[in-house]
Amino acid sequence: MIPSAFDYERATSVDDAVARLAAAGGAGKLIAGGHSLVPLMKLRLNEPGTLIDIARIPELAGVREVDGAIEIGAGTVHHAVATSDLLRARCPVVAETAATIGDPQVRNRGTLGGSIAHADPAADYPATLLALDAEVRIQGPRGARTVAARDFFQDLFTVDLAGDELITAVRFAPVRTAAYAKLYQRASRFAIVGVAAALDVAGGTVRSARLGLTGALSHAVRLTAVEEALAGRPADADSVAAEAARAGDGLSDLNADIHAGADYRRAMVGVFAQRALRAALARG
Amino acid sequence: MSAAPVLPKLVGERVKRREDPRLVQGHGTYVDDVKIFGLRHAAFKRSDVAHGRIRSIDTGAAEAMDGVEAVFTGTQIAEFLDPMPIGTPFPSPEHRAVATDVVRYVGEPVAVVVAADRYTARDAADAIVVDYETRPAVVNPEVAMTGHPTVIHADFDNNLAVPLVPSGTGVSPDGKTVDDSVVDKAFADADVVVSQRMVNQRLAPTAMEPRGVVAHYERGKGTMTVWSSTQNPHILRTFVAKLNGMGEDEVRAIAPEVGGGFGAKINIYGEEYVVSALSKRLGLPLKWTEDRSEAFLATIHGRDIIGYVDIAATRAGKVLGLKLRLIADVGAYNMLLTAAIPTLTMLMANATYDIPAIRTTLTEVFTNKTPTDAYRGAGRPEATYFVERGMDMLARRLDMDPAELRRRNFIPADRFPYKTQMGAVYDSGDYAKALDRALGNAGWQELQRERDAARAEGRLVGLGLAMYVEVCGLGPSASLPTGGWEHSQVTVERDGRISATTGASPHGQGNETTFAQMLADQFGVPFEHVRIHHGDTGVVKQGIGTFGSRSQAVGGTALHLAGAKVREKMAKFAAALLEAHEEDLVFEDGRISVQGSPDTGKSFAEVAAYAYVPVPLPAGLSPGLSEEAFFEPANNTYPFGCHISMVEIDRDTGELALLRLVAVDDAGNLINPLIVEGQIHGGLAQGIGQAMIEEVRYGGDGQPLTGSFMDYAIPRAADLPRFELDATVTPTPVNPLGAKGVGEAGTLGSTPCIVSAAVDALSGFGVTHVDMMLRPEKLWQIIHGGQA
């Protein structure tokens, strides 16, 4: 519970943060809310030389509309996302996801950027960003780039982000008919299984569906088999749910730990896919 | 006419805790807040293997670090510190505060660093390199009992800490002769026998404030002050003095604010001995603060008992006999009270029932896990769980209402004092009354209809009920090696304010409030004029401490008796001043006056002032108003109650939701019902936590799997329903207050009643018992046909 010694700097802007990261070489580490990083430091599983604090960079915080899309700054804390009027009106699934994270202390410090950079296999946001086909906006010494969420989450705690880069925002086209459903791990409140579903419904038919899954595998993934099965189906809750009941069947290498074994997780993927889909349709 | 306000009588009132404003505003002083000029910091290097021999320890890198003053290995410490004392009469293996040779659980200290600051101390501990020759570890007590794959302590064959001890019907008091005939006959005569192996799983006490100790040996004076987050500073003083070769007059122990103990801070820990010994040796003030990761490994765990339960009964539901075979996993060592805790499970096997034949046996087993000791309820929740789950199974087998089965077996209210088969003498009780009240408050029959209606819709709703009786107010000295009394001194100061001390050192019980209520009433003075001092052996002359729900029943009585002595003396001073008879005087509204003529009186402060400047000094009186009392009860108290719960299990996920919890608790007379309810709320939360979400887990290699709050769940407010509380009042004859004690009660009934409700909800799947905790996956497997 006592971290090893480190230096601390506060960045004032995105460019300043990128410059400081570069200057620190491999020893630099960004800190935003600190709610993933500091526990690791206290356990001495992570011993950064220099912490570069990006929590107070104004341009990183906030939820805004840009060209019909919604953009959330990487430094926006979970509580701000959970209570955003814009999100609640246009894309409630994101606010709903944020509201399930941890407890009030965590939600008032932890940030969207920190969550997806860390990419805990049980983190909530990744499922929802996948279901929304969001893009992750990144700034680095080589300039700005954009990565689709489905390419961003690569493996256990592994994302498409270089050590000298910084996530600035995520951006997505808002979807009203989308919802997130989660089985809570009772100690940490992370997801044992979490499924986000986003539907494009027209004329009583599901034109397309996107489902993001977290908690079950080494990293968040899209449930493409379910998505394909749903396309073109009638948009009534029971037939949609029926398609999703076996959503876990095709998965391999499921996580297993003291909280839940692999078979149980597999079954829960189906249960929570159904719950997310029903709730999404109910928003239609 | 005097204009003095009429003071309310406070005993029995819902007075808000006067401790809370300072605590919730961050103004409390805890051990870690203690700062002394020149303070150094200690950090412990702990074993990361569950079982192994220390081949070598390299402290070179640590010693070379800037700011490190000293590093001691276990072998070096053993040169000046004796093995840890044990507070029970059971044979115990030698236990060094810092391991010298073999480590036996993950978290056992192997070296200690003293440094200028906490960070350096921690860095240096990390820099110590220990080379272990690892040995096989054993974590399952029923495997450990075979002596394979390892023997943890050389002199304890088959890892038996306590080889089979019988108790109950037909066992002589010394345990040497055992006559099974009565118990055998009960089982032979029975129409039905229910049998079940049950596990009462291991829990981590997780007080909000971890442990901590500051020791300050002052060379010039040859005295030591020890601040520690402890439940019993006087016992701490005794043991710290003993291990440091000092007199009790030379050691002062202080428990400042203590942020929860739950029994885990009764034990005197190795860190307390080491930090005090190093302070003395180095002549420096020294601090150690446990961090949360350490707390999960190095603070004692609770429970961890397997019970094999057999209940024999007639078809009509009369219980003829009970067998309870207990196997307690005590972890790697005996701590202060470890070996005694499971004996309390045996002691309470009679529960609330008139069971004529009982055989209990107890075996205690060493494993490569953190040692166990007292945790809230300490042995009694385990007994309650085994018997009440067994009764529930019997009711189910007989197809009888679980309430009706209880009623048919209760010890009748007119049979108290009641001597049990286990040798306990229950002081007073009216179990049917508590049951009826709970059934009424819950609307039992209506609930049963609701449950049946929900089931008809396919919902998995269940009801559970449990009775409990516990042993509290510990207890005569014959039952406690520390002494079973409590002490108090009450002083009316010169200005008429009242200072009182209590040896029952609180850590959340609210004694500063309840004890002030009592004295305010006893002396007829404002509550604000009474202050209760505790937790400092320099201020509180004597004491035992707070555990076993004893502070009100034993500590409160000592206070009451001391107060009565002072009042008697003060009445004599007042009688002299007023030229009245002392027996005619009343203490009311801040005045002492003649009964029936309130104008003939003096203010309380005037009489106090006279007692300190007694001119003239009344014949036969000495100056001053300060008296002390020791109180030793003749017996324990036996509070009881009934808890009822309603649960619903999610068919798809196996998640269990607690819909209702109705509790009726009888703790005898209540000084402050608000504080009593607070104690019950906390106890219920921990009992519910055990049923639903709490469990310390180890891998087969002895590595802990629940080393942080990310994996060890404790209940949050949102996990709990609104508690529906009520009380019946059956005073105890054991003390003049009629108060029994309530600190642990909540943990007793809640746990079995929730498990029974879950079994009820799952009864359609052929289930008769489910072990705790009620993990969703486990329940889901039952529902979906897998293995439980």
Ligand SMILES: Cc1cc2nc3c(=O)[nH]c(=O)nc-3n(C[C@H](O)[C@H](O)[C@H](O)COP(=O)(O)OP(=O)(O)OC[C@H]3O[C@@H](n4cnc5c(N)ncnc54)[C@H](O)[C@@H]3O)c2cc1C
């Ligand atoms: C008790 C507790 C419960 C929790 N429960 C949940 C839960 O239920 N669900 C859930 O999803 N999460 C949960 N979390 C994790 C929480 O959401 C974290 O806040 C989040 O994962 C990390 O965000 P942060 O801002 O705190 O990041 P930090 O801890 O500051 O940083 C985490 C990592 O991200 C990097 N980083 C931070 N910001 C950026 C950026 N803009 N660009 C690039 N890299 C960056 C850091 O360098 C570091 O490697 C919980 C945490 C705790 C302590």
